[in-house]
Amino acid sequence: MKNLIYIFAGIIVLMTSCNTPNDPWENLIKENLGNWQQINGPAHYEVKDGVIIGTAATSDPSDDSFLCTKANYGDFILEFDTWLDPQMNSGVNIRSESRPNYLDGQVYGYQFELDPSPRSWTGGIYDESRRLWLYTLDINPPAKKAYKNGEWNHCRIEAIGNSIRTWVNGIPCADLADDMTPTGFIGLQVHGIGNDSGKVGIQVKWKNLRIMTKNLEQYATPYLPVIPQSSYLKNTLSDRELKDGWKLLWDGKTTNGWRGAKLSAFPSTGWEIKDGTLTIHGSGGAEAASGGDIVTADKYKNFEVVVDFKYSPGANSGIKYFVDTNLNKGEGSSIGCEYQILDDKLHPDAHEGIGGNRTLAGLYDLIAPLPKRDNGTGQWNRATIVVNGNHVEHWLNGQKTVEYERGNDAWKALVATSKYKIWPNFGEATEGNILLQDHGWEVSFKNMKIKEL
Structure with a gap:
């Protein structure tokens, strides 16, 4: 057909x-x-x-x-x-x-x-x-x-x-x-x-x-x-996207639909909305110490999400999915599968982990990305995450960087050798929040939208 x-x-x-x-x-x-x-x-x-x-x-x-x-x-x-x-x-x-x-x-x-x-x-x-x-x-x-x-x-x-x-x-x-x-x-x-x-x-x-x-x-x-x-219409859905069932994940103007990962409301400091861009300000690299992570008010199961991001020199951040905010209520970031945002050239985390599994567009601490096109510091990049059942894909600027299945033996083996091994059944939740991470570096976001599958 x-x-x-x-x-x-x-x-x-x-x-x-x-x-x-x-x-x-x-x-x-x-x-x-x-x-x-x-x-x-x-x-x-x-x-x-x-x-x-x-x-x-x-x-x-x-x-x-x-x-x-x-x-x-x-x-x-x-x-x-x-x-x-x-x-x-x-x-x-x-x-x-x-x-x-x-x-x-x-x-x-x-x-x-x-x-x-x-x-x-x-x-x-x-x-x-x-x-x-x-x-x-x-x-x-x-x-x-x-x-x-x-x-x-x-x-x-x-x-x-x-x-x-x-x-x-x-x-x-x-x-x-x-x-x-x-x-x-x-x-x-x-x-x-x-x-x-x-x-x-x-x-x-x-x-x-x-x-x-x-x-x-x-x-x-x-x-x-x-x-x-x-x-690439800024914080706006095209006619085609509207017909296809896309929704804005962020309206480009307000904090509606988002809250602090460990708060009932949106953080009062750290995050700034200006000219259709949402920015987390730096705090010297301290994790969740500026405004803290923010998460969607809604939880998602099967979806395709698009987020445009721009990172500052040396930056570290991430887009997490299947987040359970009831885990890790102490210091640090909330727990979930993470699409890594990193300045691979300047941040030392690019050389940590195993075989590059902490680099840009990878599944943080689990799967290294395929060769990719990074637009670089101070430029906008587009992250796409597709989840359909246990099948997950990461894309960066129109190129697939990661593809995996959750919950199978290969997945469990990956988790067992990662920092997530302390969390039972990590990454196997049927639904969860989507999170933008505060990792102490300035990173900006816009054009965030989602289609549930």
């Missing part, structure tokens, strides 16, 4: 791609590059027989190059065919900008990924020089098969309001809800190759590059919820 839906969606895209007698499209490839300007990087761009060709050149450091439209675009539908050397990583930026007061003019903004590597994320959405990955194809595995290496590939982007959707060869790849940048230029990227002389001269090509900006409702692909949506 899912394959039929994908085929149907692809047919719709192809149908809406066809020219009509009153052609709504504007061709962006002219006889020359007069409507474009190059920003950043040393790559060479030229137009030849209706094809824009970008050729890689060495640089130090490895500067990405962008051929950018002189015009800015807000809402639009964009189509193009692309071919790139299998050694090349590239992308098409949309709603992007370059400002002297931001990273010395570096291009930043949404990027339609072109990725011929085995990772196969072509059609995903990257936030160039800003928030990094917003939509990876690890959350939409069927789309990894859409791109055909060594061939011309047809791509489509629909950016309308706060919705950005992508297709590759008619296959839906990304469904993003975000409103950070409503308008900007379109940029064709040639990824920097640094001093790798072996990659000098490799190319990426674009043809049939066209855009429409009017009467988009007539030509936009009808919305079908055939792939997962990723929403």
Whole structure:
């Protein structure tokens, strides 16, 4: 059934791609590059027989190059065919900008990924020089098969309001809800190759590059919820999320729905709400000594929870689930399974435990995370925790980092060698609170939402 839906969606895209007698499209490839300007990087761009060709050149450091439209675009539908050397990583930026007061003019903004590597994320959405990955194809595995290496590939982007959707060869790849940048230029990227002389001269090509900006409702692909949506609307649920049963775990303004883990009310000190962000202030690394842990008023059994977090240098914190606040009423943190938040580079706990099982996005003191993409100190990261019965997954920025089963012999063996061995039947509760930890370091949270399964 899912394959039929994908085929149907692809047919719709192809149908809406066809020219009509009153052609709504504007061709962006002219006889020359007069409507474009190059920003950043040393790559060479030229137009030849209706094809824009970008050729890689060495640089130090490895500067990405962008051929950018002189015009800015807000809402639009964009189509193009692309071919790139299998050694090349590239992308098409949309709603992007370059400002002297931001990273010395570096291009930043949404990027339609072109990725011929085995990772196969072509059609995903990257936030160039800003928030990094917003939509990876690890959350939409069927789309990894859409791109055909060594061939011309047809791509489509629909950016309308706060919705950005992508297709590759008619296959839906990304469904993003975000409103950070409503308008900007379109940029064709040639990824920097640094001093790798072996990659000098490799190319990426674009043809049939066209855009429409009017009467988009007539030509936009009808919305079908055939792939997962990723929403970064600040403390707000998208229309799709509302229909899918998501609820805000925090409203972005008040303490409603939360209390101190060892209190009947929300802590009076330590925690601050400002500009839609919830922050625990540091106290020199003392556990639960600033405002103390906070927990949800409700308990949850089967769920998917999303939390955006930003950690300060050297920080330690965590998101706990299946928390029982009746355990450990003394000093320290409440007890539950913990999605670790840690500055792996600066905090010593990264080198404690067994085999990295106390590092970022792992299951604290139990399971080390798989290789991951950490956006780093002072940047927002997205944690996702999925619990369905005894099956649990951790995700960081669109990549799975941990997967395990609770309650089986393997689980009991893990617990027996951890700091949790003193707590009977640890991690086997059928339901519990969700907790944000005060571990004495400044950490901020936003965009907290949950869907019960």
